[in-house]
Amino acid sequence: MPPAPDRPTDARRAGILGRLRTALRRTRENLSSGLADLFSRGRKIDAALIDEVEEILLGADVGVDLADRIVADLHDRLKRRRLADGPAVLEALREHMVQALEAVARSCEVPPPAALERPFVVLVVGVNGVGKTTTIGKLAHRFREGGYSVVLAAGDTFRAAAIDQLQVWGKRNGVPVIAQQPGADPAAVVFDALRSATARSANVLIADTAGRLHTRTGLMDELAKVRRVLGRIDPAAPHETLLVLDATTGQNGLIQARRFTEAVRVSGLAVTKLDGTARGGVLFAIARELAIPIRYIGVGEGIEDLRDFVAADFVDALLARPPGNG
Numbered sequence: 061m062p063p064a065p066d067r068p069t070d071a072r073r074a075g076i077l078g079r080l081r082t083a084l085r086r087t088r089e090n091l092s093s094g095l096a097d098l099f100s101r102g103r104k105i106d107a108a109l110i111d112e113v114e115e116i117l118l119g120a121d122v123g124v125d126l127a128d129r130i131v132a133d134l135h136d137r138l139k140r141r142r143l144a145d146g147p148a149v150l151e152a153l154r155e156h157m158v159q160a161l162e163a164v165a166r167s168c169e170v171p172p173p174a175a176l177e178r179p180f181v182v183l184v185v186g187v188n189g190v191g192k193t194t195t196i197g198k199l200a201h202r203f204r205e206g207g208y209s210v211v212l213a214a215g216d217t218f219r220a221a222a223i224d225q226l227q228v229w230g231k232r233n234g235v236p237v238i239a240q241q242p243g244a245d246p247a248a249v250v251f252d253a254l255r256s257a258t259a260r261s262a263n264v265l266i267a268d269t270a271g272r273l274h275t276r277t278g279l280m281d282e283l284a285k286v287r288r289v290l291g292r293i294d295p296a297a298p299h300e301t302l303l304v305l306d307a308t309t310g311q312n313g314l315i316q317a318r319r320f321t322e323a324v325r326v327s328g329l330a331v332t333k334l335d336g337t338a339r340g341g342v343l344f345a346i347a348r349e350l351a352i353p354i355r356y357i358g359v360g361e362g363i364e365d366l367r368d369f370v371a372a373d374f375v376d377a378l379l380a381r382p383p384g385n386g
């Protein structure tokens with residue numbers, strides 16, 4: 061991710077974390093309200109309670125593996141009398157959850173604008189409706205805030221509306237959009253866009269792509285061709301191939317993701333619509349099953365609603381811990 065122009069102040073950081081908590085409200089209600097209920101009844105911490113914790117974890121979609129691991133550890137701690145009360149259980153949960161996500165929480169490293177000799181190219185892929193174009197709009201905003209000049213490429217030529225939608229985001233961000241007619245060859249559009257971005261000495265080019273074609277093989281071939289033509293201008297491009305996943309699609313999204321990773325070299329993930337689901341726990345499954353760096357999370361439809369994925373912040377927002385504690 062582009063570095064913010066200044067390190068966030070404590071107040072700003074508290075604001076960011078507060079908004080993350082708001083966005084994850086539905087998942088949190090599913091997860092930690094269940095836990096809070098459990099502990100608030102003054103229940104003894106025993107094997108039966110641990111079973112209920114397991115049910116709550118599974119209900120929040122953290123996955124069987126992680127739930128098993130946590131439960132085994134809780135039983136172990138109970139035996140060793142290291143599980144005195146509710147807060148001790150929560151702390152153990154937190155440790156496991158952060159650990160499970162930390163391995164994949166890696167931001168996209170983009171050199172500072174002055175150090176970029178050529179445009180840093182981000183190719184955005186994913187099935188239709190997951191939030192590619194919206195994520196591009198938000199990403200352009202983040203790069204602009206970080207002092208980068210940005211060009212967008214309307215590589216989704218499947219529908220005229222897709223080109224219009226990107227142009228709206230271009231206007232909103234005050235950045236140029238390179239586009240051709242609907243039905244044009246996406247590889248030609250993206251090739252032109254990189255030439256144009258290079259001629260303008262732009263720092264970043266973000267390319268939109270279609271999520272749907274007549275056949276899936278067609279789509280994968282088309283993406284491969286886009287990658288190839290970019291490489292003709294700059295062998296290192298695309299520098300980032302960002303696969304966008306919709307958190308509300310659960311297991312189905314994972315299957316789609318695997319198809320993309322087999323066909324194009326995906327280097328990072330953006331997981332969208334975490335504000336619209338009670339199953340934000342799906343991030344644990346994504347982390348485990350895809351093992352691809354999670355760069356960003358989408359927590360709303362607004363221009364500011366794209367966050368770096370930070371494991372501890374995410375888990376704290378799920379477990380409703382006050383920001384900045386530990």
Ligand SMILES: Nc1nc2c(ncn2[C@@H]2O[C@H](COP(=O)(O)OP(=O)(O)OP(=O)(O)O)[C@@H](O)[C@H]2O)c(=O)[nH]1
Pocket residue numbers: 186187188189190191192193194195216222270271272332333334335336357358359360361365
């Ligand atoms: N609540 C919420 N909505 C989102 C988020 N990201 C995208 N959306 C919405 O999801 C819908 C689809 O987003 P698009 O950006 O058009 O998705 P796309 O992948 O470009 O779709 P196609 O171009 O049809 O392939 C829009 O209504 C967006 O506003 C998010 O993080 N939260």
Ligand SMILES: [Mg+2]
Pocket residue numbers: 192193194216222268
């Ligand atoms: Mg789109």
